[in-house]
Amino acid sequence: MNKIKIIKKNDEYSSEYQIGDTFEIEGTWYGGVHIIGKTGAPVSLDKDEYIYLDANPENKAASTSVISHPESSASTQTSTVIPEAQPASTLSANTEKNNAEPLHEIHVGDIVRHFKREWVSEESTKYLYNVLAFAEHTETGEKLVVYQAMYAPFKICARPYDMFMSEVDHQKYPGIRQQWRFEVNE
CATH class of the missing domain: 2.30.30 (SH3 type barrels.)
Structure with a gap:
């Protein structure tokens, strides 16, 4: 280390x-x-x-963790490089498809929206979150995303990276237009 x-x-x-x-x-x-x-x-x-x-x-390049998990097809890979022991402000999720253009990119400091935001008023801040850090559980090594709600009571949560970056289950939520569970709010 x-x-x-x-x-x-x-x-x-x-x-x-x-x-x-x-x-x-x-x-x-x-x-x-x-x-x-x-x-x-x-x-x-x-x-x-x-x-x-x-x-x-x-050694800096050699000391990185890479996370990969399959997406909707077998040929698509989602990977994230998280440098170990770097300040949280420099950590980011970088998702690429066949090394082409980014599919789903979220960085520390981004304001993201949960797919359920489609159900509330545009004036509301409900289901908006500020990404605080990408982290690693010290005991299990599981990759985590730490984020804070932009609405009262402004809770800070940590969720597994795979869940945070996953696609919306459109069979369970057929009316949702958003592709990813969390996307950068534009």
């Missing part, structure tokens, strides 16, 4: 790390990274507390 260097200390009472210390990343979360502190205790760091150390730039 990659290494980080501490540049800020948000918890002034912790003896697990000091400014200038370097640690190996044990895992990631949408708000930062997990490390093992000086005494062996697990520590979660916020994004503003560290910088990435890249000793070997060639």
Whole structure:
């Protein structure tokens, strides 16, 4: 895994790390990274507390996770490259069909609409969501999408990537025009 260097200390009472210390990343979360502190205790760091150390730039391309799953036909593949241990603002979903033009592309910061938005007024913000991050579950490795509702109570949710990027079940919802469960709101 990659290494980080501490540049800020948000918890002034912790003896697990000091400014200038370097640690190996044990895992990631949408708000930062997990490390093992000086005494062996697990520590979660916020994004503003560290910088990435890249000793070997060639390894950056080798340390990526690729997600693939079939779409409507056997020849179509949906893949996402998610760099490990990168700030959440740089993660994105990039879907391509036969390496041609993007089919379904969603990036961090995009406002997306759920297919059920077709059932509500255009003036409403119901079923609109802000994509906060693409993440990986630290225990299972499952790819997740973290997003926040644009309507009260503005809940933040994490859903499996495959579910988030899947097509609408048009047999279950025959009147829906939207192809994907979540699409960028234009």
